[in-house]
Amino acid sequence: MKKLLTLIAFLLVSFVYGQENNNTDYSSTISMEPSEVSSSALLNFEFSDASTIKYIISRNDIDVSTKEISKNEGLQMVKADFSFLENGTYEIRFLIDEVEVKKIAFRKI
Secondary structure: OHHHHHHHHHHHHHHHHHOOOOOOOHHHOEEEEOOEEOOEEEEEEOOOOOEEEEEEEEEOOEEEEEEEEEEOOOOEEEEEEOOOOOOEEEEEEEEEOOEEEEEEEEEEO
16 A cells, blocks of 8 residues: 555656746847848747747837747747848847847847
8 A cells, every 4th residue: 555655646746747837048049140230130049839929129228119929839040120220239129928038239230
C-alpha cells in the first residue's frame, strides 16, 4: 500500500511539474536588423510559442504607429515597412499579452 501511495504521489508531482508555464525571456529572443533602416527592417522572433505580438513605434515619447503580428509556432521573421517614417531616431516597443517585453532604439535614414 505504501508503494502505491508513493507511486501516486510521484506521478502527481511529475504531472504538476510538467504542466508549469515556462516563462520565456523575450528580451533575448526578439531582435531587429538593421539598427539603421531606410525603408524596412527584419523583426526576428526566436521563441517557439505562438502568440499575438503588438509593436509600437514612437519618437520623442509620442506613438507614431502601432501594429499587431500573429506569430505562428516556431521561429519567425517578419519584414516591417518603415518607409512612412521621417528621418530620425525612433524606439520600437514589443508587447505580448499587453506586457512590454522588449524595447529597441533605431534610426531611420
